[in-house]
Amino acid sequence: METFEEISPADFFYRNRDIAGFTSPARAIFSSVRELVENSLDASDLSGIPPEIYVRLSNEDSEETPLEVGVYRLRVVDNGSGIPARHIPSAFGQVLFGSKYKLRQARGTFGLGGTMAILYGQITTHKPVEVKSSTGTSKTYEYKLAIDIQRNRPIILDRKIRINKERWRGTIVDFCLEGDYFRAMPKILEYLKQTAVVTPYANIKFVDPKGRLYVFTRATTKVPPAPEETLPHPYGVDVEVIQRLIRVTDCKNMVDFMQNHFHRVGENISLSFLEFAGFIKSEDPMNLKHEDVVKLVQTMKAVKKFSESLGDVNPEKIESLIQTTQSRNMLDFMTTYFPKVDRNIILRLLQAAGFMKTKDPNKLKPEEIVKLVQMMKKFNGFLPPDASCLSPLGEELLEAGILKELKPEFIAVFQRKPSTYSGHPFVVETAIAYGGNIPKKEEIIVYRFANRIPLLYDEASDVSVKVIKSMNWRRYKVTPDMPLAILVHMCSTKVPYKTVGKEFIADRPEVNAEVLNGIREVARQLQRYLTKQEYVEKERKRLSVFSRYLPKIAKFSTDLARKKEEPNIELLLRSVKKLEED
Amino acid sequence: MKKIESLAKERRREVVKNLRKFGARLYDQMDNGVFPWIKMPSRSIDNIFYSPELRQYILGDKTVRRSARNIRHIRPFTQLVWGGYFASELVGQRKTSTLRDVYYSAQAYDMSFKDQPESNSIVTDLETVTGFSREDFNVFPEERSAIFGDLTIEYTVPGYEGKQLNLMSHPDGVMIGPALTSAEFIKTRADKVIAIEKGGLFTRFIEERVHKKFNALLVLTAGQAPRATRHFIHRLNGELHLPVFIFTDGDPWGMHIAMVIISGSANAAHLRELTTPDAKWSGVWATDIVDYKLPSDALTEVDIKRLHELEKDPRYKGELWQREIEKFLSIKKKAEQEAFSRYGLTYIVDEYLPTKLKETE
Numbered sequence: 054m055e056t057f058e059e060i061s062p063a064d065f066f067y068r069n070r071d072i073a074g075f076t077s078p079a080r081a082i083f084s085s086v087r088e089l090v091e092n093s094l095d096a097s098d099l100s101g102i103p104p105e106i107y108v109r110l111s112n113e114d115s116e117e118t119p120l121e122v123g124v125y126r127l128r129v130v131d132n133g134s135g136i137p138a139r140h141i142p143s144a145f146g147q148v149l150f151g152s153k154y155k156l157r158q159a160r161g162t163f164g165l166g167g168t169m170a171i172l173y174g175q176i177t178t179h180k181p182v183e184v185k186s187s188t189g190t191s192k193t194y195e196y197k198l199a200i201d202i203q204r205n206r207p208i209i210l211d212r213k214i215r216i217n218k219e220r221w222r223g224t225i226v227d228f229c230l231e232g233d234y235f236r237a238m239p240k241i242l243e244y245l246k247q248t249a250v251v252t253p254y255a256n257i258k259f260v261d262p263k264g265r266l267y268v269f270t271r272a273t274t275k276v277p278p279a280p281e282e283t284l285p286h287p288y289g290v291d292v293e294v295i296q297r298l299i300r301v302t303d304c305k306n307m308v309d310f311m312q313n314h315f316h317r318v319g320e321n322i323s324l325s326f327l328e329f330a331g332f333i334k335s336e337d338p339m340n341l342k343h344e345d346v347v348k349l350v351q352t353m354k355a356v357k358k359f360s361e362s363l364g365d366v367n368p369e370k371i372e373s374l375i376q377t378t379q380s381r382n383m384l385d386f387m388t389t390y391f392p393k394v395d396r397n398i399i400l401r402l403l404q405a406a407g408f409m410k411t412k413d414p415n416k417l418k419p420e421e422i423v424k425l426v427q428m429m430k431k432f433n434g435f436l437p438p439d440a441s442c443l444s445p446l447g448e449e450l451l452e453a454g455i456l457k458e459l460k461p462e463f464i465a466v467f468q469r470k471p472s473t474y475s476g477h478p479f480v481v482e483t484a485i486a487y488g489g490n491i492p493k494k495e496e497i498i499v500y501r502f503a504n505r506i507p508l509l510y511d512e513a514s515d516v517s518v519k520v521i522k523s524m525n526w527r528r529y530k531v532t533p534d535m536p537l538a539i540l541v542h543m544c545s546t547k548v549p550y551k552t553v554g555k556e557f558i559a560d561r562p563e564v565n566a567e568v569l570n571g572i573r574e575v576a577r578q579l580q581r582y583l584t585k586q587e588y589v590e591k592e593r594k595r596l597s598v599f600s601r602y603l604p605k606i607a608k609f610s611t612d613l614a615r616k617k618e619e620p621n622i623e624l625l626l627r628s629v630k631k632l633e634e635d
Numbered sequence: 636m637k638k639i640e641s642l643a644k645e646r647r648r649e650v651v652k653n654l655r656k657f658g659a660r661l662y663d664q665m666d667n668g669v670f671p672w673i674k675m676p677s678r679s680i681d682n683i684f685y686s687p688e689l690r691q692y693i694l695g696d697k698t699v700r701r702s703a704r705n706i707r708h709i710r711p712f713t714q715l716v717w718g719g720y721f722a723s724e725l726v727g728q729r730k731t732s733t734l735r736d737v738y739y740s741a742q743a744y745d746m747s748f749k750d751q752p753e754s755n756s757i758v759t760d761l762e763t764v765t766g767f768s769r770e771d772f773n774v775f776p777e778e779r780s781a782i783f784g785d786l787t788i789e790y791t792v793p794g795y796e797g798k799q800l801n802l803m804s805h806p807d808g809v810m811i812g813p814a815l816t817s818a819e820f821i822k823t824r825a826d827k828v829i830a831i832e833k834g835g836l837f838t839r840f841i842e843e844r845v846h847k848k849f850n851a852l853l854v855l856t857a858g859q860a861p862r863a864t865r866h867f868i869h870r871l872n873g874e875l876h877l878p879v880f881i882f883t884d885g886d887p888w889g890m891h892i893a894m895v896i897i898s899g900s901a902n903a904a905h906l907r908e909l910t911t912p913d914a915k916w917s918g919v920w921a922t923d924i925v926d927y928k929l930p931s932d933a934l935t936e937v938d939i940k941r942l943h944e945l946e947k948d949p950r951y952k953g954e955l956w957q958r959e960i961e962k963f964l965s966i967k968k969k970a971e972q973e974a975f976s977r978y979g980l981t982y983i984v985d986e987y988l989p990t991k992l993k994e995t996e
């Protein structure tokens with residue numbers, strides 16, 4: 054007989070580690086370094102203090118023959134916000150636990166990567182992870198942890214609390230894993246270099262298994278402002294999100310629910326959406342008692358716009374209208390008899406006077422939730438999401454990062470205005486770097502970043518590469534052999550990755566358009582620069598032609614005319630130069 | 636005798652004076668703070684006209700202005716000034732040179748020509764600006780032709796001044812080189828000039844004593860006559876009043892060799908004294924091929940195309956030319972001078988030559 058069993062998230066990822074980027078020993082060691090460095094940078098970004106990251110990879114197999122695959126110890130030290138003591142075991146011993154389920158731009162999205170690395174270390178070396186952290190209080194906490202894979206629970210093997218005299222703050226993670234450093238080395242170094250480009254305010258040190266030290270020094274201490282948390286935008290939610298919100302909400306009606314749990318939804322928009330979606334029922338006018346009519350008139354008079362446009366409204370008049378009307382609900386009634394008044398004002402009025410009812414969100418039926426989500430996508434009265442929850446690097450920092458790591462001759466950077474796709478705000482930043490230390494390659498070098506993470510794999514599938522390939526570069530005076538690098542940074546609360554491995558950005562029309570416009574902008578700046586260079590070069594050549602030939606004409610004609618002294622041609626040469634300055 | 640020497644000297648002095656004037660003009664322009672410039676007749680095709688009076692090509696009224704202020708002009712301008720300087724050196728030191736030589740000599744002055752045609756075109760510019768031909772600047776062609784016959788000349792080149800030579804003294808003929816070109820004519824008993832395209836026939840004529848039998852000076856053009864040879868023929872015709880008869884192969888190319896001696900080329904439209912308008916093309920004609928039943932080859936496509944070009948050429952307006960072109964086109968045949976050998980080696984001298992001389996007298 055067939056048996057059915059439930060598996061835990063840890064178990065799931067244990068069985069499917071490919072999808073999280075742990076396909077081979079080389080890839081695993083790269084992914085581990087990357088996930089822990091990204092966690093450290095995220096922790097620093099929240100604290101607003103320029104990050105100091107120290108990464109060390111050392112050989113655990115003592116005096117071994119240099120095997121391709123071996124056991125390495127990975128240690129990552131940061132000066133970030135630190136993890137509160139009670140969360141440390143779960144943060145490192147439980148898959149899908151983390152602080153990243155809120156809607157805020159962060160490098161990690163799934164609360165998966167760091168723990169996944171530790172999980173991988175555990176299954177390949179059977180050794181525990183050691184974590185030390187402090188949030189800058191008087192104590193530091195040290196844990197020795199293992200993961201109970203089947204139950205997705207941390208197992209605390211040891212725990213020490215120490216006095217934190219220096220008020221050190223940060224986190225240290227130290228664990229062993231099987232890996233292939235020498236295959237992974239180029240990618241790891243490239244990853245650190247690109248991280249340094251996009252995090253120019255970080256100091257990153259890396260000691261590799263051979264004891265070689267790589268230092269990426271910060272170019273600025275200016276840290277971009279931390280992104281704010283944000284509510285989900287109605288365009289970006291699904292049934293599951295609504296259900297979760299219903300579970301936690303205190304709101305007793307849909308108007309409040311919409312207002313309190315969604316991004317940029319106020320009373321007005323909430324009302325008009327609910328009316329559009331059919332989630333509002335207004336009273337039948339026939340059911341109004343005298344005191345209800347009195348209350349309605351009072352409310353009407355209290356609303357300034359209403360009283361201005363109506364003059365004298367009294368309960369008797371309303372009551373006589375009610376007697377004759379065909380309308381079977383108040384909204385219809387009010388809009389029929391007060392056609393000059395804005396529909397939204399009537400909605401608010403009826404809401405305030407209590408003649409409109411919406412459901413208690415807790416009592417929505419499953420089919421109603423589905424309808425709500427569908428209507429959210431159809432309604433076009435929602436405001437676009439704002440970008441306060443995003444933290445693009447900014448042109449100044451981007452330029453600093455590129456200048457320090459790539460050392461180009463020319464650079465142009467550009468930050469696009471925030472845009473949205475499917476309710477998710479995003480900002481695209483682009484840069485173009487030319488000449489200097491940029492190597493000449495057959496194709497344009499592309500550096501791709503998403504939420505300040507370098508994307509190193511599957512370049513060909515990325516939207517940026519597609520956009521770059523689709524452009525007519527000759528229009529920008531770019532020829533195939535030029536030393537040219539293009540950088541595209543996309544920030545979003547939800548980067549449209551195609552895979553869990555965070556390798557490339559999917560080709561969404563909105564994203565495509567932003568990337569295209571961003572690259573065009575910097576390409577135009579490059580074109581202007583190249584045009585100017587061309588002009589300067591042409592002028593230089595032109596001048597050199599005159600200063601080469603004019604003295605010869607002077608000499609030969611002097612000899613030919615049998616004169617003793619050559620004519621003074623300084624004036625002529627200077628007049629040619631003068632033209633250049635015009 | 637005195638007079639002859641002074642003529643050559645006079646010519647040299649004139650050339651040097653002209654070049655000096657050219658230099659002084661540029662010098663003064665620069666001295667006045669002006670970018671040096673020159674104006675000269677345009678040699679573009681739309682400014683080359685055939686002059687029926689002069690019976691040669693001439694340049695029209697269009698001029699071009701070349702200025703050192705212009706970035707595209709300054710390099711050829713400098714080359715031109717250098718060319719003038721180099722020419723004045725040659726003439727002053729009485730040294731001769733060739734076009735190839737000019738090309739290489741430039742490098743000694745840190746001047747460079749991209750290729751031979753560029754250097755040649757600068758020499759032509761210098762001719763146009765000064766009105767003298769390159770032989771006047773002592774720049775002579777590589778190709779050499781020869782002359783044989785009873786003409787006494789006197790050299791003017793250094794080391795040979797005053798020395799005389801009768802051009803019958805060597806049986807291979809005397810090369811028409813710089814020394815002969817600049818020599819003065821002293822005396823002759825000949826009463827005509829016969830120009831011959833090919834070396835073989837030239838030698839045959841000497842062997843058969845054509846010069847005696849017909850009292851003629853024999854000139855070997857060796858294909859298309861070099862400019863020095865054309866100038867030499869011009870002088871024989873002009874100074875000694877000798878009629879000129881030209882014998883070439885019977886094809887469009889031979890015909891054109893004769894025509895260039897008679898009416899010159901478009902390339903030399905800026906120069907005079909290279910043509911001999913009264914010279915006669917005596918054969919081999921297309922009609923001769925028929926009349927003498929000469930062994931012949933079929934005309935090629937290129938030959939026919941050339942004939943159609945010549946048909947429209949203003950120099951070929953004359954009745955004889957049009958008739959022969961038409962004949963070539965109708966018989967579609969051509970014949971070489973040597974074709975007469977089918978009637979024996981002396982037939983051409985004994986029968987053909989006297990007939991033709993008489994016919995074209």
